[in-house]
Every structure is written in structure tokens, then in C-alpha cells.
Amino acid sequence: MAAEHAQHDEHPHASAAKYVQVAVILFVLTALEVVLYEICYGGLAPSMAGLSSQLEPWFVELLLFLSFWKFWFVAMFYMHLKFDNKVLSALFGFSLVIAFVVIVALLILFIYNRGLWWQTGQW
Amino acid sequence: MSSAAMDHGHSAGGHHTSLPIDNRKLAIWTFIGSECLFFATLISTFLIYRGQSVSGPGPKDIFEVPLVTGGTAVLLFSSFFVVMALNGAQEGNRKKLLTWLSLTVLCGMFFAGMQVYEFMHFYHLGLGYSTNLFSASFYTLTGFHGAHVTMGTLWLATLLKDAIKGNLPPEKSLNLEIAALYWHFVDVVWIIIFPVVYLMSLGN
Numbered sequence: 001m002a003a004e005h006a007q008h009d010e011h012p013h014a015s016a017a018k019y020v021q022v023a024v025i026l027f028v029l030t031a032l033e034v035v036l037y038e039i040c041y042g043g044l045a046p047s048m049a050g051l052s053s054q055l056e057p058w059f060v061e062l063l064l065f066l067s068f069w070k071f072w073f074v075a076m077f078y079m080h081l082k083f084d085n086k087v088l089s090a091l092f093g094f095s096l097v098i099a100f101v102v103i104v105a106l107l108i109l110f111i112y113n114r115g116l117w118w119q120t121g122q123w
Numbered sequence: 124m125s126s127a128a129m130d131h132g133h134s135a136g137g138h139h140t141s142l143p144i145d146n147r148k149l150a151i152w153t154f155i156g157s158e159c160l161f162f163a164t165l166i167s168t169f170l171i172y173r174g175q176s177v178s179g180p181g182p183k184d185i186f187e188v189p190l191v192t193g194g195t196a197v198l199l200f201s202s203f204f205v206v207m208a209l210n211g212a213q214e215g216n217r218k219k220l221l222t223w224l225s226l227t228v229l230c231g232m233f234f235a236g237m238q239v240y241e242f243m244h245f246y247h248l249g250l251g252y253s254t255n256l257f258s259a260s261f262y263t264l265t266g267f268h269g270a271h272v273t274m275g276t277l278w279l280a281t282l283l284k285d286a287i288k289g290n291l292p293p294e295k296s297l298n299l300e301i302a303a304l305y306w307h308f309v310d311v312v313w314i315i316i317f318p319v320v321y322l323m324s325l326g327n
Contacts, residue, residue, distance in 0.1 A: 013209075013210075013213075014206075016207060016210050019203060019206045019207060019210070020203075022203070023199070023200065023203035026199045026202075026203075027196065027199065027200075030192070030195055030196060030199060030317075033317070033318055033322060034188065034192050034322075036322075037188065037322045037325065037326070038188075040326060041325055041326050042188065042325075056326075059323075059326050060323060060326070063318040063319075063322055063323065064318070066318070067314055067315060067317075067318050067319075070199075070311075070314045071311050071314050071315070074202060074307055074310055074311050074314065075307075075311065077206075078202050078203075078205075078206050078303075078307045078310075079304055079307045079308075080300075084144075085142065085143060085144050087142055087144060087149075088144065088148070088149075088152050091149075091152050091153065091156055092152060092155065092156060092159075094156070095155070095156030095157070095159040095160065096159055098159070098160060098163075099159040099160050099162070099163035100163070102160060102163045102164060102167065103163050103166060103167045103170070106164070106167040106168075106171060107167060107170060107171065110171040111171075
């Protein structure tokens with residue numbers, strides 16, 4: 001019975017080679033985040049002023065974009081969501097949607113109370 | 124009790140629900156779902172109080188990017204180490220399991236140590252818990268994350284002890300998989316905290 005159950009739960013997870021590939025991708029994405037910061041505000045900003053001025057308006061968006069992909073790779077491959085039962089993906093996805101709604105709702109609520117930021121232009 | 128009912132009861136005792144998922148795995152994913160909401164409120168609080176402190180020190184006075192980047196890399200590598208350990212456990216490769224799991228526990232200890240050092244350093248620079256809005260929200264968010272890392276490290280250390288004693292055979296690899304899921308969750312939370320709390324606070 002136990003063996004049946006063990007077999008029942010087995011899903012083809014990624015290979016060790018795939019885990020190494022994902023680790024390299026995660027490392028590169030983290031390095032890109034730090035390099036982005038260094039170009040926009042850190043030690044590289046004076047020597048790369050042109051690129052810095054182009055990237056600076058998009059700093060937050062680019063960081064969130066890089067973080068999203070790191071999150072995705074960990075969830076899909078290391079947490080095995082790509083291979084596991086889709087009910088688990090739905091459970092996690094639903095929680096993330098609610099969490100995102102909570103963050104947006106709280107930000108809007110408190111920023112609104114600070115005095116209509118779309119009129120003052122300041123948070 | 125009817126035979127069908129007894130069968131059902133036996134099945135439930137064998138960790139299975141009507142879904143083809145072990146109920147321990149379902150439970151850890153449900154727990155992770157609730158943790159998403161917990162950290163969402165803490166991250167929201169940090170963002171709401173961002174730039175609202177009337178007195179220093181602020182993020183630009185104290186944050187050190189190289190130290191935190193090192194900690195981030197260690198945590199990311201620990202996620203890789205734990206999946207390799209799980210791979211070893213599922214294959215029944217004891218040497219692989221022990222090597223990678225030991226490295227994971229060491230990474231967890233390093234990260235927790237890094238955070239303790241960081242907190243002490245900030246405290247000596249004048250950033251107490253109640254110094255300003257930034258300090259309160261920063262310590263609360265990263266402190267809770269650090270507590271999760273510590274719990275995860277202890278959890279993995281108990282599994283390492285089992286593995287050393289030979290009590291983690293392939294048929295019990297789900298025990299490690301569940302702990303690894305928690306560990307990866309702690310990692311993905313840091314994937315959000317690192318840019319949102321550290322890098323964005325240092326930007327304009």
C-alpha cells in the first residue's frame with residue numbers, strides 16, 4: 001500500500017542538469033539586478049552617465065521584471081510546479097493573486113489618504 | 124463500519140485525499156499560500172512608510188549592497204543545493220544527499236548569521252527598532268524573513284540528522300521535498316525583498 005502511494009505521488013521532476021541551468025540563470029539575473037543598480041545609482045553611474053540617464057526612469061520596472069523571472073524559475077523548476085499536479089499551481093497562483101490585490105489595495109488606500117497623489121504628484 | 128468506509132478511512136490514514144496528491148504536500152502548499160498573504164502585508168507596510176521617516180538614519184545611510192548581494196547569492200545557491208539533495212534522496216544516493224543537504228544547512232546558517240551581523244551593525248549606526256518608520260518596517264519585514272530562514276535551517280538540520288542515521292531512504296524522500304518547498308518559498312520571498320527593500324530604497 002505504501003509502495004503504491006509512493007508510486008502514485010511520483011512525478012517526473014527536472015534532471016540535475018536542468019537544476020544547474022536554472023541556478024546559472026538565477027545567478028545571472030541577480031548579477032543583472034546589481035549591475036543595473038550600479039549603473040543607475042552606484043559606482044558605475046559617473047562613468048556610464050549616458051546609459052544611466054536612459055535606464056534610470058525604468059529602474060523600478062526593470063528590477064521588478066528581473067525579479068519576476070527569478071520568482072518564476074524557482075517556482076516552476078525548484079518547487080516543481082511545472083511537473084506537479086496543476087491543483088498545486090492553482091493553489092499557489094490564487095494565493096499570489098490575493099497577495100497582489102492586498103498590496104495594491106493597501107498602497108492605493110494609504111497613498112489616497114496622503115492627499116491625492118495624482119494631483120500633488122508626490123507619494 | 125462498511126467495507127467502503129473502512130477503505131476510505133485507511134486511505135486517509137495513508138496520507139491521501141481524493142486528489143492524487145499526498146495530503147502533507149497539499150498542506151505545505153496551503154501553508155505557503157497563507158504565508159504569501161503574511162509577507163504581502165509586511166511588504167505593503169514597508170512600501171507605505173517608504174520615504175515617510177522624519178528623522179534618520181535612512182536606507183542610503185546604512186545599506187551595504189555588497190553584503191546583501193552576497194547573502195542573496197548564498198540563499199539562491201542554497202535553493203539549488205536542496206534540489207540536488209532531493210535528487211540524491213530520490214535516487215537513493217546517500218553521499219549526494221548528505222553533501223548537498225549539508226551545504227544547504229551551512230548556507231542557511233550563513234544567511235541567518237549575515238542578517239544578525241547586519242542588524243547589529245545597523246543598531247550601532249543608530250538605527251533602533253523604534254528610531255523611525257523606516258527602521259520599524261524594515262526590521263519587522265526582514266526580521267520575520269530571518270525567523271523563517273532560521274526555522275527552515277533547523278528543519279533541514281533535523282532531516283540531515285535523519286539522513287546521517289540512514290533514516291531518509293527514497294520512499295521517505297517526500298519528507299525532504301516538503302521541507303525543500305518551504306525553503307524555496309523563503310528564497311522567493313527574498314527574491315522580492317532584495318530589490319524592493321534594498322535596491323529601490325537606494326535609488327531615488
